[in-house]
Every structure is written in structure tokens, then in C-alpha cells.
Amino acid sequence: MNWLWSNLDLVGELMLVHLALSVPAIILSFVVSVPIGWLAHRYRWSRGVLLSICGLLYAIPSLALFIALPAFTGLSLRSPVNLVIALTLYGVAVIVRTSADAFDSVERDIRQSATAVGYSAAGRFWGVELPLAGPVLLSGLRVVIVSTVSLATVGAVIGVPSLGSLFTDGFQRGIQIEIITGIVATIVLALGLDALSVLLGRLLMPWTRRASSNGRVLTARRVREETA
Amino acid sequence: MIEFRGVTKQFPDGTIAVHDVDIVIPPRKTTVLVGSSGSGKTTLLRMINRMVDPTGGQVLIDGTDVATVDPVKLRRGIGYVMQNSGLLPHRKVIDNVATVPLLRGESRRAAHAHALELLDTVGLDRSLADRYPAQLSGGQQQRVGVARGLAVDPNILLMDEPFGAVDPIVRAELQQELLRLQGELGKTVVFVTHDIDEAFLLGDQVVIMQQGGLISQAASPAEILAHPADSFVADFVGADRGKRALHVTEVDGRRVVVDADGRAAGVLAS
Amino acid sequence: MNLFLDAFAWLADPANWTGPGSIPQRIAEHLWVSALVLVIASAIALPLGALVGHTGRGREPAVMVSGGLRALPTLGVLTLFGIWIGIGLAAPVIALVILAIPPLLAGAYAGFESVDRRTIDAARAMGMRELQVVGKVELPLGMPIVVGGIRSATLQIIATATLAAYIADEGLGRFIFAGLKTRDYGEMLGGSILVILLALVIDGCFALTQRVVVPAGVRATRTAELRSGPTRSRTIVGRPNTEGNQE
Ligand SMILES: Nc1ncnc2c1ncn2[C@@H]1O[C@H](COP(=O)(O)OP(=O)(O)OP(=O)(O)O)[C@@H](O)[C@H]1O
Ligand SMILES: [Mg+2]
Numbered sequence: 001m002n003w004l005w006s007n008l009d010l011v012g013e014l015m016l017v018h019l020a021l022s023v024p025a026i027i028l029s030f031v032v033s034v035p036i037g038w039l040a041h042r043y044r045w046s047r048g049v050l051l052s053i054c055g056l057l058y059a060i061p062s063l064a065l066f067i068a069l070p071a072f073t074g075l076s077l078r079s080p081v082n083l084v085i086a087l088t089l090y091g092v093a094v095i096v097r098t099s100a101d102a103f104d105s106v107e108r109d110i111r112q113s114a115t116a117v118g119y120s121a122a123g124r125f126w127g128v129e130l131p132l133a134g135p136v137l138l139s140g141l142r143v144v145i146v147s148t149v150s151l152a153t154v155g156a157v158i159g160v161p162s163l164g165s166l167f168t169d170g171f172q173r174g175i176q177i178e179i180i181t182g183i184v185a186t187i188v189l190a191l192g193l194d195a196l197s198v199l200l201g202r203l204l205m206p207w208t209r210r211a212s213s214n215g216r217v218l219t220a221r222r223v224r225e226e227t228a
Numbered sequence: 229m230i231e232f233r234g235v236t237k238q239f240p241d242g243t244i245a246v247h248d249v250d251i252v253i254p255p256r257k258t259t260v261l262v263g264s265s266g267s268g269k270t271t272l273l274r275m276i277n278r279m280v281d282p283t284g285g286q287v288l289i290d291g292t293d294v295a296t297v298d299p300v301k302l303r304r305g306i307g308y309v310m311q312n313s314g315l316l317p318h319r320k321v322i323d324n325v326a327t328v329p330l331l332r333g334e335s336r337r338a339a340h341a342h343a344l345e346l347l348d349t350v351g352l353d354r355s356l357a358d359r360y361p362a363q364l365s366g367g368q369q370q371r372v373g374v375a376r377g378l379a380v381d382p383n384i385l386l387m388d389e390p391f392g393a394v395d396p397i398v399r400a401e402l403q404q405e406l407l408r409l410q411g412e413l414g415k416t417v418v419f420v421t422h423d424i425d426e427a428f429l430l431g432d433q434v435v436i437m438q439q440g441g442l443i444s445q446a447a448s449p450a451e452i453l454a455h456p457a458d459s460f461v462a463d464f465v466g467a468d469r470g471k472r473a474l475h476v477t478e479v480d481g482r483r484v485v486v487d488a489d490g491r492a493a494g495v496l497a498s
Numbered sequence: 499m500n501l502f503l504d505a506f507a508w509l510a511d512p513a514n515w516t517g518p519g520s521i522p523q524r525i526a527e528h529l530w531v532s533a534l535v536l537v538i539a540s541a542i543a544l545p546l547g548a549l550v551g552h553t554g555r556g557r558e559p560a561v562m563v564s565g566g567l568r569a570l571p572t573l574g575v576l577t578l579f580g581i582w583i584g585i586g587l588a589a590p591v592i593a594l595v596i597l598a599i600p601p602l603l604a605g606a607y608a609g610f611e612s613v614d615r616r617t618i619d620a621a622r623a624m625g626m627r628e629l630q631v632v633g634k635v636e637l638p639l640g641m642p643i644v645v646g647g648i649r650s651a652t653l654q655i656i657a658t659a660t661l662a663a664y665i666a667d668e669g670l671g672r673f674i675f676a677g678l679k680t681r682d683y684g685e686m687l688g689g690s691i692l693v694i695l696l697a698l699v700i701d702g703c704f705a706l707t708q709r710v711v712v713p714a715g716v717r718a719t720r721t722a723e724l725r726s727g728p729t730r731s732r733t734i735v736g737r738p739n740t741e742g743n744q745e
Contacts, residue, residue: 059701061657064690071501146569153571171577183574190569304625314620318638318713360715
């Protein structure tokens with residue numbers, strides 16, 4: 001506990017550093033993956049290819065990617081930019097499938113009636129498809145938030161400071177509380193960002209507010225009726 | 229003979245699906261349970277093979293309370309056919325039909341040979357035996373469902389809206405097929421439907437159920453039409469309107485039967 | 499590009515292919531630890547997940563456990579067990595088992611849940627015992643999703659086993675950490691390439707398995723687009739580390 005009280009500043013500082021690594025990666029992966037997901041949804045032939053690439057990307061162990069990436073980018077191994085790129089790649093790999101599913105989930109009828117009432121292709125995307133895909137996109141984003149915040153700690157072993165530094169430092173000096181603090185801080189950060197994204201989702205998609213709380217009950221009833 | 233004695237079913241959430249029901253289901257006859265959605269038909273049916281256990285009263289088969297019988301043994305001796313056919317999607321038609329005999333420990337060869345005969349019985353071509361359920365039409369799937377229900381040569385066959393999901397033409401075909409089968413096999417059939425016409429066509433005894441799991445009337449179709457127990461039944465079977473309100477008019481010396489709208493339904497013989 | 503030349507030079511160096519700490523030995527270690535962890539974690543998580551999916555009971559806690567464990571930073575868990583238990587294989591194995599449980603659990607219950615309730619109902623009505631319902635209906639039909647969970651878990655284990663070389667003398671990660679220490683980028687990159695190849699090969703094997711375990715009748719359903727489908731909401735089993743459980 002002593003360690004914690006005398007190092008609160010350090011923990012706070014590392015949390016900020018951690019945010020500076022993970023938030024850009026989260027935002028970038030969302031922004032990049034939505035158009036890719038749309039592509040996979042819109043053009044069937046591209047789906048298999050895009051999803052396979054994402055699958056391969058995600059199969060790559062993170063530490064190996066962190067180390068291999070500078071060989072392509074020419075960046076220094078300890079550059080935070082290197083880490084952000086790697087985290088973004090993982091984020092994209094995770095979220096593309098979800099965002100393709102998200103666009104798939106927008107019903108054909110709705111899309112066609114939007115065209116029928118005179119939306120242009122672009123207008124339809126921004127006005128109809130994107131908002132209706134929103135809830136599923138959000139669920140994908142939430143997965144990426146948790147994974148990115150957790151994965152960013154791995155950067156500590158190659159010398160990119162983050163909350164992960166508490167693990168490496170605590171391990172080397174045998175300070176248990178330091179590692180536990182790091183774990184708790186990482187989880188708090190992940191849950192905090194997750195809560196923020198949910199809040200943002202509610203603000204941007206007010207129509208989902210009731211539906212989600214009723215969803216479970218509705219399915220349960222449907223199941224009962226269908227099995228009856 | 230199946231007998232319900234003061235049977236009540238209240239689900240844990242408080243819904244009373246069946247309330248104090250007494251009926252006798254005669255052997256080797258078809259009894260049809262008919263009523264609107266949620267009236268407790270399925271619940272009543274499923275109490276016979278203990279898919280649902282009553283919260284009050286007894287269900288007896290040939291005098292034995294089913295509550296005293298191991299549910300698995302009981303079910304293996306009773307055929308069950310349901311709306312979506314309930315076939316196992318990962319097994320071929322032949323294996324679906326042979327499921328219960330195999331569960332009972334019959335040899336594969338015997339079970340398969342018998343299953344092929346059953347395909348004949350329900351009017352399916354033997355060449356369909358090696359297909360998967362998804363490769364059949366809805367009507368064919370239903371026939372496989374019936375074949376599976378008959379696989380252990382049960383005395384009792386429970387059918388829960390077996391023809392509910394097929395188009396009217398196929399349904400009519402399947403109904404005729406069932407009448408033919410029943411004429412040959414003489415099982416104790418308990419059949420659930422929404423459709424009063426289907427009930428009157430198939431049922432020796434028709435049980436009309438009302439919301440809350442109450443029985444309004446249990447009798448033969450003719451008796452129900454002649455003496456509806458109450459206004460609910462009269463209304464439900466449409467005894468005084470449309471194509472059931474028939475009367476006779478004389479046309480050129482012959483007696484023609486017409487319905488409430490004046491459409492000709494037939495000619496009176498003799 | 500000369501970075502890759504360094505890596506290939508390291509990979510081609512015969513000295514790295516023999517003796518203690520050689521490439522083949524590290525690969526064998528990596529595979530052995532991963533397999534051990536997979537077996538232990540499966541023995542815990544798969545029956546539990548199957549039970550949850552079969553009965554529908556304990557679903558909320560299972561979702562919470564598999565979701566909550568996912569938020570755990572792998573490096574934190576590894577180092578914590580490292581100082582608790584000390585040098586040796588026990589620490590990484592225990593940590594890896596804990597980290598492998600969420601995708602296995604999620605895959606198992608999602609797989610069992612994905613089976614059409616009406617099919618299960620019909621199986622019971624025919625007189626199948628509960629174990630027969632599990633073995634003859636739920637398991638074969640849910641298998642593709644269960645294997646998906648095993649695939650995610652395996653990739654996660656291989657990745658984390660690399661990281662575990664930070665706390666134990668084990669696996670291909672040793673080359674990475676040795677290279678980091680001596681600033682030998684060729685060794686680091688060579689080790690990374692080996693890990694990546696290993697992961698991709700194993701992922702490929704799973705991709706094949708996942709296809710094979712789809713029951714033929716179900717494959718027929720997919721092409722025929724028939725009406726029956728899962729009636730309980732399906733849990734999404736995603737990719738390693740993060741399989742999202744979006745509920
Ligand atoms: N497992 C259950 N738990 C709670 N309530 C149930 C359950 N199964 C059925 N019920 C309720 O019991 C009542 C009777 O249901 P049942 O399925 O027997 O009706 P039904 O006559 O077969 O209807 P349908 O024609 O729609 O199939 C309904 O109100 C239903 O909601
Ligand atoms: Mg019903």
C-alpha cells in the first residue's frame with residue numbers, strides 16, 4: 001500500500017500516457033474499419049478476401065507484430081507511433097467483421113424504401129444505413145475498446161511506456177502491489193472508456209434506448225412461444 | 229384410453245394454461261383439440277408424454293398414472309409430431325425416422341429396413357432416404373415427421389399442428405393421407421389445430437378449448453353442430469353462418485343444398 | 499529491408515538450429531506449453547459452457563466471467579503470477595489457463611445456445627435422455643461455434659505464450675526477449691517471424707477443422723436457406739483476446 005500512496009502521481013501520469021496511446025488507436029480503427037466493413041457488405045466478392053485478411057492479421061501474436069512492424073515502417077521500435085499503428089491494425093481486424101454484419105443488419109426493405117423516397121446513394125448512407133447500423137457498430141467498438149486498452153500494456157516490454165510499465169517494473173522489483181495497481185488501473189480505464197462509448201451511443205442514437213432494455217424479455221418470450 | 233382427471237397446469241410465472249380439465253380420449257380414434265392461440269392445447273397435449281407435468285390432477289393412460297412412469301420410457305412409446313417437423317437437421321431422413329428404434333437399442337440394419345417401409349407408409353419415395361431434412365419440401369418434412377412418430381409402432385400418436393406450416397393444397401393432401409393412415413393403423417391420435425374445418429374433417433371427437441385452458445365442449449362434430457354447448461362454441465364453429473348454415477331449396481324437382489350466401493353446396497341424395 | 503536480411507541471416511545460421519535453446523527446441527516448448535494450457539483450460543471451460551448453454555441457467559454469470567476476464571491485461575496477469583510463484587513453468591501455465599478460459603467458455607455456451615430450441619424439444623419428445631440430447635443433438639449442431647471458441651483460445655494461448663517468455667525460460671518469445679536485451683534486431687525479428695508462422699499455420703488448421711465439423715445436413719440448410727434458425731439470441735464469438743460478447 002505504501003508503494004501506491006507514494007506513487008499516485010506516477011499512476012495518474014501513466015494512465016494519461018496510456019490514454020494517449022489507446023484512444024487514437026481506437027478512434028483510428030473505428031474510422032478505418034467502417035468503410036471497409038461497408039465495402040465487405042456492399043460487394044459480396046470482397047467480403048471473403050477482406051475478412052480473411054482481417055482474420056490473418058488477428059492471428060498474429062501482438063508482441064511479434066510490435067517487433068515486425070518497424071521493419072516495414074522504418075520507425076523506431078520504441079516509438080509510440082509504432083505501437084499506435086499496431087493497435088490500430090488489431091482494432092481494424094476485430095471490427096471489420098462486426099461492421100460488415102452491422103450493415104447487413106439494416107433491413108433491405110428499409111434501404112429500398114429510403115431509395116424510393118428519393119435519398120441519393122450518399123444521403124442514404126449517412127441518413128439511413130449508418131445510423132441504423134449504429135447499434136451493432138457500437139458493440140464492435142466496445143470490444144475494440146477493451147482489447148486495445150489491454151493490449152497497449154504489452155508495449156511496455158519493448159520500451160513504450162504505458163500502464164504496462166507498472167507490470168514490468170513491478171515484476172523486476174518484486175512489488176506485487178504495483179502490478180495489481182496496474183491491472184486495476186487498466187481495467188478501470190477500459191471500463192471507463194466503454195461506459196463513455198455507451199453514453200455517446202445513447203446520445204447519438206436515442207431510438208435505441210428503450211429497445212435494448214426490452215430485447216431480452218422479447219426474445220425469451222419468443223422462445224417460449226416457439227417451443228410451446 | 230387416455231384420461232384427464234381434474235388436470236390443472238399453472239406455469240411458474242403464474243399463467244394458468246389448463247384449468248381443471250376432465251376428458252376421456254377413446255382408444256383407436258382421433259381426438260382433435262381445437263381452440264384459439266394460447267388456449268392451452270399444446271400444454272394439454274404435452275402432459276400426455278410428460279413434456280409438461282400437471283400441477284394438479286392426474287393423466288392416465290390405460291389406467292396408469294403417467295406420473296409414475298419414467299418420462300423417457302413413456303416418450304419412447306408415444307409418437308410425437310410437431311409443426312416444424314422437429315427433424316434433426318444433421319441427420320439423413322432415414323436416420324431421423326430410425327432415431328427412436330436406435331435409441332431403444334435395435335440394430336442399425338433392422339431399424340433402417342423398417343424406416344424404409346415407413347417411408348412407403350407415409351407416401352414418400354424411398355429415394356429421399358439419403359437426403360437431409362433441409363433438402364425436402366415442407367410437406368415432405370411433415371411426412372418424415374409422421375414416419376418418425378410411427379417408428380416404434382406406438383399406440384398413441386400426438387400431433388401438434390402438424391400441418392400448420394404448409395400451404396393449403398399440401399395441407400389438404402396431408403389430411404387425406406392421415407385419414408387413410410388412420411383407417412389402416414387405428415392409432416389413438418391426439419391432434420391439435422387452430423382450424424375448425426381440419427378438426428371436423430379429422431376428428432372422431434372434437435374438444436373445443438377456450439382461453440384459460442377451459443373445455444367448452446367435447447363431442448363428435450355432428451353433435452357439436454347440432455347442439456353447440458354455448459354461444460362461444462356456436463360462434464367458434466360458425467354453426468349459423470357462412471358455409472355451415474345450409475338449407476335446402478327445390479330446383480326443378482330436385483333438392484339442392486345451399487349455404488347462407490346462397491352458394492350451392494350439393495344435392496340431397498334420395 | 500536490410501532488417502529482414504538480418505532476420506533471415508539469423509534464421510539461416512546453423513548455430514541457431516542445434517543445441518540447448520535452439521529454434522526446434524523453442525518451437526517444441528511453445529507447442530507443448532500451448533497444448534498443455536489448451537487441454538487444462540478446455541477441461542474447465544468446455545463442460546461448464548456446455549452446462550450453461552444446455553440448461554440456460556447461469557448464463558448471466560458466465561457472460562460476466564467471460565467478459566470480465568477479457569478485460570484483464572495479459573502482461574499484468576503473467577507478471578503477477580510470475581512474482582507469486584517464481585521461476586518455472588507453473589506461473590505462465592496458470593496465467594495462460596486463466597486467460598484462455600473466456601473464449602472457450604463463450605464458444606461453448608454460444609454453441610450450445612445456437613441450436614434451435616424446437617429441435618431440442620423434439621429430441622426430448624422422442625424420448626432422448628438429457629445426456630443424449632447433449633451428445634446427439636446439441637454437440638454436433640453447436641460444434642462449429644464451439645470449435646470457433648477453441649480456435650480463438652488457441653491463438654490467444656500462442657500469442658500469450660510468446661509474452662510469457664518474459665517471466666519464464668520458455669518458447670519462441672525467448673528469442674524476442676534475448677534480442678531486445680542485446681539489441682539484436684535480427685534475432686528479435688527472426689523470432690517474431692517464427693511465432694507468426696506458427697500462429698498462421700495453426701489458425702489454418704483450425705479453419706479447416708471448423709469447416710469439417712459443420713454437419714452435412716446443416717451445410718445443406720445454408721444453401722437451401724430454410725426457415726429454421728436459432729431461437730435464442732446468439733452470442734457472438736469473435737477473434738482471439740477480444741471475442742466480443744456483445745451482451
Ligand atoms: N413454459 C411456459 N411458461 C409459462 N407460460 C407458458 C409456457 N408454455 C405455455 N405458456 C402459456 O400457457 C398458455 C397456453 O399455452 P399453449 O402453448 O398450451 O397454447 P396453445 O393453445 O397451444 O396455443 P397455440 O395455438 O398458439 O400453439 C399461454 O398463455 C402460454 O403463454
Ligand atoms: Mg400450441
